[in-house]
Amino acid sequence: MNITGNTILITGGTSGIGLAFAEEFLKEGNKVIITGRREGRLQAIKDRLPGIITKVSDLEEAAQRIELVDWIAENYPDTNILINNAGVQFITDFKNGIDLDKLQTEVVTNLIAPIHLASLFIAGLKGKENAAIVNITSGLAFVPIAMMAVYCATKAAMHSATLSLRYQLKDTGIKVFEIAPPAVDTELGHDRREDKDQSHGGIPVAEFIEGAMAALKAGTLEAGIGMAAGMRIKREELFEVINGNFPG
Ligand SMILES: NC(=O)c1ccc[n+]([C@@H]2O[C@H](COP(=O)([O-])OP(=O)(O)OC[C@H]3O[C@@H](n4cnc5c(N)ncnc54)[C@H](OP(=O)(O)O)[C@@H]3O)[C@@H](O)[C@H]2O)c1
Structure with missing residues:
Protein backbone atom coordinates (compact mmCIF):
# COMPACT_ATOMS: atom_id res chain seq x y z
CA MET A 1 0.00 0.00 0.00
CA ASN A 2 1.20 3.46 -0.80
CA ILE A 3 0.95 5.17 2.59
CA THR A 4 1.00 8.74 1.35
CA GLY A 5 -1.37 10.90 -0.71
CA ASN A 6 -4.57 9.07 0.28
CA THR A 7 -7.87 10.16 1.74
CA ILE A 8 -8.59 7.79 4.61
CA LEU A 9 -11.66 7.19 6.74
CA ILE A 10 -10.80 5.65 10.12
CA THR A 11 -13.72 4.50 12.25
CA GLY A 12 -13.21 4.90 15.99
CA GLY A 13 -10.51 7.55 15.94
CA THR A 14 -11.19 9.11 19.35
CA SER A 15 -8.62 6.95 21.19
CA GLY A 16 -6.16 4.08 21.05
CA ILE A 17 -5.29 2.40 17.79
CA GLY A 18 -7.60 4.49 15.58
CA LEU A 19 -6.18 7.76 16.90
CA ALA A 20 -2.62 6.47 16.51
CA PHE A 21 -3.32 5.48 12.88
CA ALA A 22 -4.80 8.94 12.29
CA GLU A 23 -1.73 10.73 13.67
CA GLU A 24 0.63 8.51 11.69
CA PHE A 25 -1.25 8.87 8.41
CA LEU A 26 -1.43 12.66 8.88
CA LYS A 27 2.35 12.74 9.35
CA GLU A 28 2.73 10.71 6.14
CA GLY A 29 0.84 13.31 4.11
CA ARG A 41 -13.03 14.02 22.16
CA LEU A 42 -13.33 14.68 18.44
CA GLN A 43 -13.26 18.45 19.06
CA ALA A 44 -10.19 18.18 21.32
CA ILE A 45 -8.39 16.10 18.68
CA LYS A 46 -9.32 18.63 16.00
CA ASP A 47 -7.91 21.44 18.16
CA ARG A 48 -4.67 19.50 18.63
CA LEU A 49 -4.29 18.16 15.09
CA PRO A 50 -5.16 20.87 12.59
CA GLY A 51 -6.12 19.36 9.27
CA ILE A 52 -7.86 16.33 10.69
CA ILE A 53 -11.51 15.93 9.70
CA THR A 54 -13.96 14.60 12.27
CA LYS A 55 -17.47 13.22 12.16
CA VAL A 56 -19.68 12.23 15.07
CA LEU A 68 -21.68 8.42 7.11
CA VAL A 69 -21.07 6.85 3.71
CA ASP A 70 -23.38 9.39 2.01
CA TRP A 71 -21.59 12.24 3.83
CA ILE A 72 -18.22 10.92 2.66
CA ALA A 73 -19.46 10.60 -0.94
CA GLU A 74 -20.72 14.18 -0.87
CA ASN A 75 -17.85 15.88 1.00
CA TYR A 76 -14.79 13.69 0.48
CA PRO A 77 -15.45 11.76 -2.73
CA ASP A 78 -11.70 11.17 -3.16
CA THR A 79 -11.72 8.82 -0.13
CA ASN A 80 -9.82 5.71 -1.24
CA ASP A 93 -20.28 -14.69 31.59
CA PHE A 94 -22.19 -17.69 30.29
CA LYS A 95 -22.73 -19.19 33.76
CA ASN A 96 -24.22 -16.09 35.37
CA GLY A 97 -26.33 -14.94 32.45
CA ILE A 98 -25.60 -13.05 29.29
CA ASP A 99 -26.41 -9.33 29.15
CA LEU A 100 -28.37 -9.30 25.90
CA ASP A 101 -27.90 -5.56 25.30
CA LYS A 102 -24.12 -5.91 25.59
CA LEU A 103 -24.15 -9.00 23.39
CA GLN A 104 -25.96 -7.06 20.69
CA THR A 105 -23.74 -3.99 21.02
CA GLU A 106 -20.60 -6.10 20.76
CA VAL A 107 -21.77 -8.11 17.74
CA VAL A 108 -23.14 -5.08 15.91
CA THR A 109 -20.13 -2.82 16.58
CA ASN A 110 -17.40 -5.39 15.92
CA LEU A 111 -18.96 -7.46 13.15
CA ILE A 112 -22.13 -6.14 11.53
CA ALA A 113 -20.98 -2.51 11.29
CA PRO A 114 -17.61 -3.16 9.58
CA ILE A 115 -19.16 -5.65 7.16
CA HIS A 116 -21.98 -3.23 6.34
CA LEU A 117 -19.56 -0.29 5.94
CA ALA A 118 -17.23 -2.29 3.68
CA SER A 119 -20.15 -3.21 1.47
CA LEU A 120 -21.46 0.38 1.35
CA PHE A 121 -17.97 1.67 0.50
CA ILE A 122 -17.14 -0.59 -2.42
CA ALA A 123 -18.95 1.45 -5.08
CA GLY A 124 -17.02 4.59 -4.09
CA LEU A 125 -13.66 2.80 -3.97
CA LYS A 126 -13.89 1.18 -7.38
CA GLY A 127 -11.53 2.71 -9.92
CA LYS A 128 -9.60 4.71 -7.31
CA GLU A 129 -5.84 4.45 -7.17
CA ASN A 130 -4.48 2.61 -4.12
CA ALA A 131 -8.03 1.70 -3.00
CA ALA A 132 -8.13 -0.42 0.14
CA ILE A 133 -10.22 -1.70 3.01
CA VAL A 134 -8.28 -2.41 6.20
CA ASN A 135 -9.97 -4.51 8.86
CA ILE A 136 -8.59 -4.40 12.39
CA THR A 137 -9.22 -7.83 13.89
CA SER A 138 -7.15 -9.32 16.73
CA GLY A 139 -4.79 -12.12 17.64
CA LEU A 140 -7.80 -13.30 19.64
CA ALA A 141 -9.52 -14.08 16.33
CA PHE A 142 -7.31 -17.18 16.32
CA VAL A 143 -7.05 -18.03 20.02
CA PRO A 144 -10.03 -16.97 22.12
CA ILE A 145 -9.83 -15.88 25.75
CA ALA A 146 -12.85 -17.70 27.19
CA MET A 147 -13.96 -14.82 29.46
CA MET A 148 -14.18 -12.58 26.35
CA ALA A 149 -16.01 -15.21 24.33
CA VAL A 150 -18.22 -12.94 22.24
CA TYR A 151 -15.48 -10.40 21.55
CA CYS A 152 -13.20 -13.17 20.30
CA ALA A 153 -16.01 -14.70 18.24
CA THR A 154 -16.67 -11.35 16.52
CA LYS A 155 -12.97 -11.08 15.67
CA ALA A 156 -12.83 -14.67 14.37
CA ALA A 157 -15.86 -13.91 12.22
CA MET A 158 -14.23 -10.70 10.96
CA HIS A 159 -11.12 -12.65 10.02
CA SER A 160 -13.30 -15.07 8.05
CA ALA A 161 -15.30 -12.26 6.43
CA THR A 162 -12.03 -10.53 5.49
CA LEU A 163 -10.84 -13.62 3.60
CA SER A 164 -14.13 -13.72 1.69
CA LEU A 165 -14.16 -9.97 1.03
CA ARG A 166 -10.62 -10.16 -0.36
CA TYR A 167 -11.64 -13.03 -2.61
CA GLN A 168 -14.77 -11.27 -3.86
CA LEU A 169 -12.82 -8.08 -4.60
CA LYS A 170 -9.82 -9.75 -6.25
CA ASP A 171 -10.63 -8.37 -9.71
CA THR A 172 -11.71 -4.87 -8.61
CA GLY A 173 -8.37 -3.27 -7.76
CA ILE A 174 -9.52 -2.80 -4.15
CA LYS A 175 -7.02 -4.44 -1.80
CA VAL A 176 -8.25 -5.93 1.46
CA PHE A 177 -5.88 -5.87 4.43
CA GLU A 178 -6.21 -7.43 7.86
CA ILE A 179 -4.20 -6.19 10.81
CA ALA A 180 -4.41 -8.42 13.90
CA PRO A 181 -3.10 -6.51 16.93
CA PRO A 182 -1.75 -8.17 20.06
CA ALA A 183 -2.75 -6.72 23.46
CA VAL A 184 -2.16 -2.99 23.04
CA ASP A 185 -2.40 -0.49 25.88
CA THR A 186 -5.52 1.50 24.91
CA GLU A 187 -8.92 2.31 26.42
CA LEU A 188 -10.39 -1.01 25.22
CA GLY A 189 -12.45 -2.55 28.04
CA HIS A 190 -11.59 0.39 30.34
CA ASP A 191 -15.14 0.50 31.71
CA ARG A 192 -14.44 -2.64 33.70
CA ARG A 193 -11.27 -1.31 35.35
CA GLU A 194 -11.57 0.09 38.85
CA ASP A 195 -9.39 3.03 37.95
CA LYS A 196 -10.41 4.17 34.48
CA ASP A 197 -6.90 5.43 33.76
CA GLN A 198 -5.37 2.12 34.75
CA SER A 199 -3.44 0.32 32.02
CA HIS A 200 -4.74 -3.07 30.90
CA GLY A 201 -1.23 -4.05 29.92
CA GLY A 202 -0.20 -4.76 26.40
CA ILE A 203 2.41 -3.11 24.26
CA PRO A 204 2.50 0.69 23.88
CA VAL A 205 0.34 2.01 21.02
CA ALA A 206 3.45 3.56 19.43
CA GLU A 207 5.12 0.14 19.20
CA PHE A 208 2.00 -1.41 17.66
CA ILE A 209 1.55 1.37 15.13
CA GLU A 210 5.15 1.10 13.97
CA GLY A 211 4.60 -2.59 13.15
CA ALA A 212 1.19 -2.01 11.57
CA MET A 213 2.42 0.84 9.34
CA ALA A 214 5.42 -1.24 8.23
CA ALA A 215 3.09 -4.13 7.31
CA LEU A 216 0.77 -1.85 5.31
CA LYS A 217 3.71 -0.20 3.57
CA ALA A 218 5.10 -3.62 2.63
CA GLY A 219 1.70 -4.63 1.24
CA THR A 220 1.27 -7.53 3.69
CA LEU A 221 -2.38 -8.48 3.28
CA GLU A 222 -2.67 -10.29 6.62
CA ALA A 223 -0.39 -9.09 9.38
CA GLY A 224 -0.30 -10.26 12.97
CA ILE A 225 1.65 -7.69 14.95
CA GLY A 226 3.96 -8.60 17.86
CA MET A 227 2.56 -11.49 19.90
CA ALA A 228 -0.31 -11.88 17.42
CA ALA A 229 2.11 -12.87 14.65
CA GLY A 230 2.21 -16.59 15.42
CA MET A 231 -1.31 -17.05 16.75
CA ARG A 232 -2.95 -18.27 13.56
CA ILE A 233 -0.66 -21.28 13.16
CA LYS A 234 -0.27 -22.04 16.85
CA ARG A 235 -3.94 -21.67 17.79
CA GLU A 236 -4.50 -25.10 19.36
CA GLU A 237 -1.40 -25.16 21.55
CA LEU A 238 -1.86 -21.53 22.67
CA PHE A 239 -5.49 -21.88 23.86
CA GLU A 240 -4.66 -23.57 27.19
CA VAL A 241 -1.57 -21.42 27.77
CA ILE A 242 -3.36 -18.10 27.25
CA ASN A 243 -6.49 -19.08 29.17
CA GLY A 244 -4.37 -20.24 32.09
CA ASN A 245 -3.67 -16.54 32.71
CA PHE A 246 -7.35 -15.53 32.98
CA PRO A 247 -10.22 -16.49 35.27
CA GLY A 248 -12.48 -19.16 33.69
N1 LIG B 1 -6.18 -2.77 22.48
C1 LIG B 1 -6.03 -4.05 22.22
O1 LIG B 1 -5.44 -4.80 23.04
C2 LIG B 1 -6.57 -4.62 20.95
C3 LIG B 1 -6.15 -5.90 20.57
C4 LIG B 1 -6.65 -6.46 19.39
C5 LIG B 1 -7.55 -5.75 18.63
N2 LIG B 1 -7.96 -4.50 19.01
C6 LIG B 1 -8.94 -3.81 18.18
O2 LIG B 1 -8.48 -2.53 17.81
C7 LIG B 1 -9.60 -1.69 17.55
C8 LIG B 1 -9.41 -0.37 18.28
O3 LIG B 1 -9.47 -0.61 19.67
P1 LIG B 1 -8.57 0.16 20.75
O4 LIG B 1 -7.76 -0.85 21.43
O5 LIG B 1 -7.93 1.33 20.13
O6 LIG B 1 -9.70 0.59 21.80
P2 LIG B 1 -10.25 2.02 22.26
O7 LIG B 1 -9.14 2.90 22.70
O8 LIG B 1 -11.33 1.71 23.24
O9 LIG B 1 -10.88 2.61 20.93
C9 LIG B 1 -12.08 2.12 20.39
C10 LIG B 1 -12.62 3.14 19.40
O10 LIG B 1 -13.85 2.61 18.86
C11 LIG B 1 -14.83 3.65 18.91
N3 LIG B 1 -16.17 3.08 18.98
C12 LIG B 1 -16.65 2.15 19.85
N4 LIG B 1 -17.97 1.96 19.63
C13 LIG B 1 -18.33 2.77 18.60
C14 LIG B 1 -19.55 3.04 17.93
N5 LIG B 1 -20.70 2.43 18.26
N6 LIG B 1 -19.54 3.95 16.92
C15 LIG B 1 -18.40 4.58 16.57
N7 LIG B 1 -17.21 4.38 17.18
C16 LIG B 1 -17.19 3.49 18.19
C17 LIG B 1 -14.47 4.48 20.12
O11 LIG B 1 -14.96 5.81 19.95
P3 LIG B 1 -16.16 6.44 20.83
O12 LIG B 1 -16.11 5.81 22.19
O13 LIG B 1 -15.86 7.91 20.83
O14 LIG B 1 -17.38 6.10 20.06
C18 LIG B 1 -12.94 4.48 20.03
O15 LIG B 1 -12.49 5.52 19.18
C19 LIG B 1 -10.83 -2.46 17.98
O16 LIG B 1 -11.45 -3.04 16.85
C20 LIG B 1 -10.26 -3.54 18.87
O17 LIG B 1 -11.07 -4.68 18.94
C21 LIG B 1 -7.47 -3.93 20.14
Missing part, protein backbone atom coordinates in the same frame (compact mmCIF):
# COMPACT_ATOMS: atom_id res chain seq x y z
CA ASN A 30 -2.69 11.91 3.87
CA LYS A 31 -6.09 13.50 4.35
CA VAL A 32 -7.60 11.78 7.41
CA ILE A 33 -11.19 11.58 8.57
CA ILE A 34 -12.00 10.03 11.95
CA THR A 35 -15.31 9.08 13.55
CA GLY A 36 -16.55 8.29 17.04
CA ARG A 37 -19.50 8.83 19.35
CA ARG A 38 -17.71 11.26 21.71
CA GLU A 39 -18.09 14.74 20.26
CA GLY A 40 -15.90 16.38 22.95
CA SER A 57 -21.14 8.86 14.19
CA ASP A 58 -22.50 5.90 16.15
CA LEU A 59 -21.81 2.84 14.04
CA GLU A 60 -24.15 0.71 16.10
CA GLU A 61 -26.99 2.43 14.22
CA ALA A 62 -27.46 1.21 10.64
CA ALA A 63 -28.94 4.58 9.62
CA GLN A 64 -25.81 6.37 10.86
CA ARG A 65 -23.59 4.02 8.89
CA ILE A 66 -25.52 4.85 5.72
CA GLU A 67 -25.47 8.56 6.59
CA ILE A 81 -9.14 3.87 2.02
CA LEU A 82 -11.52 2.65 4.73
CA ILE A 83 -10.03 1.49 8.01
CA ASN A 84 -12.61 -0.52 9.95
CA ASN A 85 -11.19 0.01 13.43
CA ALA A 86 -14.02 0.90 15.88
CA GLY A 87 -14.63 -1.82 18.41
CA VAL A 88 -15.78 -2.65 21.92
CA GLN A 89 -14.87 -5.46 24.29
CA PHE A 90 -17.01 -6.89 27.07
CA ILE A 91 -16.84 -9.86 29.42
CA THR A 92 -19.06 -12.80 28.51
Whole structure:
Protein backbone atom coordinates (compact mmCIF):
# COMPACT_ATOMS: atom_id res chain seq x y z
CA MET A 1 0.00 0.00 0.00
CA ASN A 2 1.20 3.46 -0.80
CA ILE A 3 0.95 5.17 2.59
CA THR A 4 1.00 8.74 1.35
CA GLY A 5 -1.37 10.90 -0.71
CA ASN A 6 -4.57 9.07 0.28
CA THR A 7 -7.87 10.16 1.74
CA ILE A 8 -8.59 7.79 4.61
CA LEU A 9 -11.66 7.19 6.74
CA ILE A 10 -10.80 5.65 10.12
CA THR A 11 -13.72 4.50 12.25
CA GLY A 12 -13.21 4.90 15.99
CA GLY A 13 -10.51 7.55 15.94
CA THR A 14 -11.19 9.11 19.35
CA SER A 15 -8.62 6.95 21.19
CA GLY A 16 -6.16 4.08 21.05
CA ILE A 17 -5.29 2.40 17.79
CA GLY A 18 -7.60 4.49 15.58
CA LEU A 19 -6.18 7.76 16.90
CA ALA A 20 -2.62 6.47 16.51
CA PHE A 21 -3.32 5.48 12.88
CA ALA A 22 -4.80 8.94 12.29
CA GLU A 23 -1.73 10.73 13.67
CA GLU A 24 0.63 8.51 11.69
CA PHE A 25 -1.25 8.87 8.41
CA LEU A 26 -1.43 12.66 8.88
CA LYS A 27 2.35 12.74 9.35
CA GLU A 28 2.73 10.71 6.14
CA GLY A 29 0.84 13.31 4.11
CA ASN A 30 -2.69 11.91 3.87
CA LYS A 31 -6.09 13.50 4.35
CA VAL A 32 -7.60 11.78 7.41
CA ILE A 33 -11.19 11.58 8.57
CA ILE A 34 -12.00 10.03 11.95
CA THR A 35 -15.31 9.08 13.55
CA GLY A 36 -16.55 8.29 17.04
CA ARG A 37 -19.50 8.83 19.35
CA ARG A 38 -17.71 11.26 21.71
CA GLU A 39 -18.09 14.74 20.26
CA GLY A 40 -15.90 16.38 22.95
CA ARG A 41 -13.03 14.02 22.16
CA LEU A 42 -13.33 14.68 18.44
CA GLN A 43 -13.26 18.45 19.06
CA ALA A 44 -10.19 18.18 21.32
CA ILE A 45 -8.39 16.10 18.68
CA LYS A 46 -9.32 18.63 16.00
CA ASP A 47 -7.91 21.44 18.16
CA ARG A 48 -4.67 19.50 18.63
CA LEU A 49 -4.29 18.16 15.09
CA PRO A 50 -5.16 20.87 12.59
CA GLY A 51 -6.12 19.36 9.27
CA ILE A 52 -7.86 16.33 10.69
CA ILE A 53 -11.51 15.93 9.70
CA THR A 54 -13.96 14.60 12.27
CA LYS A 55 -17.47 13.22 12.16
CA VAL A 56 -19.68 12.23 15.07
CA SER A 57 -21.14 8.86 14.19
CA ASP A 58 -22.50 5.90 16.15
CA LEU A 59 -21.81 2.84 14.04
CA GLU A 60 -24.15 0.71 16.10
CA GLU A 61 -26.99 2.43 14.22
CA ALA A 62 -27.46 1.21 10.64
CA ALA A 63 -28.94 4.58 9.62
CA GLN A 64 -25.81 6.37 10.86
CA ARG A 65 -23.59 4.02 8.89
CA ILE A 66 -25.52 4.85 5.72
CA GLU A 67 -25.47 8.56 6.59
CA LEU A 68 -21.68 8.42 7.11
CA VAL A 69 -21.07 6.85 3.71
CA ASP A 70 -23.38 9.39 2.01
CA TRP A 71 -21.59 12.24 3.83
CA ILE A 72 -18.22 10.92 2.66
CA ALA A 73 -19.46 10.60 -0.94
CA GLU A 74 -20.72 14.18 -0.87
CA ASN A 75 -17.85 15.88 1.00
CA TYR A 76 -14.79 13.69 0.48
CA PRO A 77 -15.45 11.76 -2.73
CA ASP A 78 -11.70 11.17 -3.16
CA THR A 79 -11.72 8.82 -0.13
CA ASN A 80 -9.82 5.71 -1.24
CA ILE A 81 -9.14 3.87 2.02
CA LEU A 82 -11.52 2.65 4.73
CA ILE A 83 -10.03 1.49 8.01
CA ASN A 84 -12.61 -0.52 9.95
CA ASN A 85 -11.19 0.01 13.43
CA ALA A 86 -14.02 0.90 15.88
CA GLY A 87 -14.63 -1.82 18.41
CA VAL A 88 -15.78 -2.65 21.92
CA GLN A 89 -14.87 -5.46 24.29
CA PHE A 90 -17.01 -6.89 27.07
CA ILE A 91 -16.84 -9.86 29.42
CA THR A 92 -19.06 -12.80 28.51
CA ASP A 93 -20.28 -14.69 31.59
CA PHE A 94 -22.19 -17.69 30.29
CA LYS A 95 -22.73 -19.19 33.76
CA ASN A 96 -24.22 -16.09 35.37
CA GLY A 97 -26.33 -14.94 32.45
CA ILE A 98 -25.60 -13.05 29.29
CA ASP A 99 -26.41 -9.33 29.15
CA LEU A 100 -28.37 -9.30 25.90
CA ASP A 101 -27.90 -5.56 25.30
CA LYS A 102 -24.12 -5.91 25.59
CA LEU A 103 -24.15 -9.00 23.39
CA GLN A 104 -25.96 -7.06 20.69
CA THR A 105 -23.74 -3.99 21.02
CA GLU A 106 -20.60 -6.10 20.76
CA VAL A 107 -21.77 -8.11 17.74
CA VAL A 108 -23.14 -5.08 15.91
CA THR A 109 -20.13 -2.82 16.58
CA ASN A 110 -17.40 -5.39 15.92
CA LEU A 111 -18.96 -7.46 13.15
CA ILE A 112 -22.13 -6.14 11.53
CA ALA A 113 -20.98 -2.51 11.29
CA PRO A 114 -17.61 -3.16 9.58
CA ILE A 115 -19.16 -5.65 7.16
CA HIS A 116 -21.98 -3.23 6.34
CA LEU A 117 -19.56 -0.29 5.94
CA ALA A 118 -17.23 -2.29 3.68
CA SER A 119 -20.15 -3.21 1.47
CA LEU A 120 -21.46 0.38 1.35
CA PHE A 121 -17.97 1.67 0.50
CA ILE A 122 -17.14 -0.59 -2.42
CA ALA A 123 -18.95 1.45 -5.08
CA GLY A 124 -17.02 4.59 -4.09
CA LEU A 125 -13.66 2.80 -3.97
CA LYS A 126 -13.89 1.18 -7.38
CA GLY A 127 -11.53 2.71 -9.92
CA LYS A 128 -9.60 4.71 -7.31
CA GLU A 129 -5.84 4.45 -7.17
CA ASN A 130 -4.48 2.61 -4.12
CA ALA A 131 -8.03 1.70 -3.00
CA ALA A 132 -8.13 -0.42 0.14
CA ILE A 133 -10.22 -1.70 3.01
CA VAL A 134 -8.28 -2.41 6.20
CA ASN A 135 -9.97 -4.51 8.86
CA ILE A 136 -8.59 -4.40 12.39
CA THR A 137 -9.22 -7.83 13.89
CA SER A 138 -7.15 -9.32 16.73
CA GLY A 139 -4.79 -12.12 17.64
CA LEU A 140 -7.80 -13.30 19.64
CA ALA A 141 -9.52 -14.08 16.33
CA PHE A 142 -7.31 -17.18 16.32
CA VAL A 143 -7.05 -18.03 20.02
CA PRO A 144 -10.03 -16.97 22.12
CA ILE A 145 -9.83 -15.88 25.75
CA ALA A 146 -12.85 -17.70 27.19
CA MET A 147 -13.96 -14.82 29.46
CA MET A 148 -14.18 -12.58 26.35
CA ALA A 149 -16.01 -15.21 24.33
CA VAL A 150 -18.22 -12.94 22.24
CA TYR A 151 -15.48 -10.40 21.55
CA CYS A 152 -13.20 -13.17 20.30
CA ALA A 153 -16.01 -14.70 18.24
CA THR A 154 -16.67 -11.35 16.52
CA LYS A 155 -12.97 -11.08 15.67
CA ALA A 156 -12.83 -14.67 14.37
CA ALA A 157 -15.86 -13.91 12.22
CA MET A 158 -14.23 -10.70 10.96
CA HIS A 159 -11.12 -12.65 10.02
CA SER A 160 -13.30 -15.07 8.05
CA ALA A 161 -15.30 -12.26 6.43
CA THR A 162 -12.03 -10.53 5.49
CA LEU A 163 -10.84 -13.62 3.60
CA SER A 164 -14.13 -13.72 1.69
CA LEU A 165 -14.16 -9.97 1.03
CA ARG A 166 -10.62 -10.16 -0.36
CA TYR A 167 -11.64 -13.03 -2.61
CA GLN A 168 -14.77 -11.27 -3.86
CA LEU A 169 -12.82 -8.08 -4.60
CA LYS A 170 -9.82 -9.75 -6.25
CA ASP A 171 -10.63 -8.37 -9.71
CA THR A 172 -11.71 -4.87 -8.61
CA GLY A 173 -8.37 -3.27 -7.76
CA ILE A 174 -9.52 -2.80 -4.15
CA LYS A 175 -7.02 -4.44 -1.80
CA VAL A 176 -8.25 -5.93 1.46
CA PHE A 177 -5.88 -5.87 4.43
CA GLU A 178 -6.21 -7.43 7.86
CA ILE A 179 -4.20 -6.19 10.81
CA ALA A 180 -4.41 -8.42 13.90
CA PRO A 181 -3.10 -6.51 16.93
CA PRO A 182 -1.75 -8.17 20.06
CA ALA A 183 -2.75 -6.72 23.46
CA VAL A 184 -2.16 -2.99 23.04
CA ASP A 185 -2.40 -0.49 25.88
CA THR A 186 -5.52 1.50 24.91
CA GLU A 187 -8.92 2.31 26.42
CA LEU A 188 -10.39 -1.01 25.22
CA GLY A 189 -12.45 -2.55 28.04
CA HIS A 190 -11.59 0.39 30.34
CA ASP A 191 -15.14 0.50 31.71
CA ARG A 192 -14.44 -2.64 33.70
CA ARG A 193 -11.27 -1.31 35.35
CA GLU A 194 -11.57 0.09 38.85
CA ASP A 195 -9.39 3.03 37.95
CA LYS A 196 -10.41 4.17 34.48
CA ASP A 197 -6.90 5.43 33.76
CA GLN A 198 -5.37 2.12 34.75
CA SER A 199 -3.44 0.32 32.02
CA HIS A 200 -4.74 -3.07 30.90
CA GLY A 201 -1.23 -4.05 29.92
CA GLY A 202 -0.20 -4.76 26.40
CA ILE A 203 2.41 -3.11 24.26
CA PRO A 204 2.50 0.69 23.88
CA VAL A 205 0.34 2.01 21.02
CA ALA A 206 3.45 3.56 19.43
CA GLU A 207 5.12 0.14 19.20
CA PHE A 208 2.00 -1.41 17.66
CA ILE A 209 1.55 1.37 15.13
CA GLU A 210 5.15 1.10 13.97
CA GLY A 211 4.60 -2.59 13.15
CA ALA A 212 1.19 -2.01 11.57
CA MET A 213 2.42 0.84 9.34
CA ALA A 214 5.42 -1.24 8.23
CA ALA A 215 3.09 -4.13 7.31
CA LEU A 216 0.77 -1.85 5.31
CA LYS A 217 3.71 -0.20 3.57
CA ALA A 218 5.10 -3.62 2.63
CA GLY A 219 1.70 -4.63 1.24
CA THR A 220 1.27 -7.53 3.69
CA LEU A 221 -2.38 -8.48 3.28
CA GLU A 222 -2.67 -10.29 6.62
CA ALA A 223 -0.39 -9.09 9.38
CA GLY A 224 -0.30 -10.26 12.97
CA ILE A 225 1.65 -7.69 14.95
CA GLY A 226 3.96 -8.60 17.86
CA MET A 227 2.56 -11.49 19.90
CA ALA A 228 -0.31 -11.88 17.42
CA ALA A 229 2.11 -12.87 14.65
CA GLY A 230 2.21 -16.59 15.42
CA MET A 231 -1.31 -17.05 16.75
CA ARG A 232 -2.95 -18.27 13.56
CA ILE A 233 -0.66 -21.28 13.16
CA LYS A 234 -0.27 -22.04 16.85
CA ARG A 235 -3.94 -21.67 17.79
CA GLU A 236 -4.50 -25.10 19.36
CA GLU A 237 -1.40 -25.16 21.55
CA LEU A 238 -1.86 -21.53 22.67
CA PHE A 239 -5.49 -21.88 23.86
CA GLU A 240 -4.66 -23.57 27.19
CA VAL A 241 -1.57 -21.42 27.77
CA ILE A 242 -3.36 -18.10 27.25
CA ASN A 243 -6.49 -19.08 29.17
CA GLY A 244 -4.37 -20.24 32.09
CA ASN A 245 -3.67 -16.54 32.71
CA PHE A 246 -7.35 -15.53 32.98
CA PRO A 247 -10.22 -16.49 35.27
CA GLY A 248 -12.48 -19.16 33.69
N1 LIG B 1 -6.18 -2.77 22.48
C1 LIG B 1 -6.03 -4.05 22.22
O1 LIG B 1 -5.44 -4.80 23.04
C2 LIG B 1 -6.57 -4.62 20.95
C3 LIG B 1 -6.15 -5.90 20.57
C4 LIG B 1 -6.65 -6.46 19.39
C5 LIG B 1 -7.55 -5.75 18.63
N2 LIG B 1 -7.96 -4.50 19.01
C6 LIG B 1 -8.94 -3.81 18.18
O2 LIG B 1 -8.48 -2.53 17.81
C7 LIG B 1 -9.60 -1.69 17.55
C8 LIG B 1 -9.41 -0.37 18.28
O3 LIG B 1 -9.47 -0.61 19.67
P1 LIG B 1 -8.57 0.16 20.75
O4 LIG B 1 -7.76 -0.85 21.43
O5 LIG B 1 -7.93 1.33 20.13
O6 LIG B 1 -9.70 0.59 21.80
P2 LIG B 1 -10.25 2.02 22.26
O7 LIG B 1 -9.14 2.90 22.70
O8 LIG B 1 -11.33 1.71 23.24
O9 LIG B 1 -10.88 2.61 20.93
C9 LIG B 1 -12.08 2.12 20.39
C10 LIG B 1 -12.62 3.14 19.40
O10 LIG B 1 -13.85 2.61 18.86
C11 LIG B 1 -14.83 3.65 18.91
N3 LIG B 1 -16.17 3.08 18.98
C12 LIG B 1 -16.65 2.15 19.85
N4 LIG B 1 -17.97 1.96 19.63
C13 LIG B 1 -18.33 2.77 18.60
C14 LIG B 1 -19.55 3.04 17.93
N5 LIG B 1 -20.70 2.43 18.26
N6 LIG B 1 -19.54 3.95 16.92
C15 LIG B 1 -18.40 4.58 16.57
N7 LIG B 1 -17.21 4.38 17.18
C16 LIG B 1 -17.19 3.49 18.19
C17 LIG B 1 -14.47 4.48 20.12
O11 LIG B 1 -14.96 5.81 19.95
P3 LIG B 1 -16.16 6.44 20.83
O12 LIG B 1 -16.11 5.81 22.19
O13 LIG B 1 -15.86 7.91 20.83
O14 LIG B 1 -17.38 6.10 20.06
C18 LIG B 1 -12.94 4.48 20.03
O15 LIG B 1 -12.49 5.52 19.18
C19 LIG B 1 -10.83 -2.46 17.98
O16 LIG B 1 -11.45 -3.04 16.85
C20 LIG B 1 -10.26 -3.54 18.87
O17 LIG B 1 -11.07 -4.68 18.94
C21 LIG B 1 -7.47 -3.93 20.14
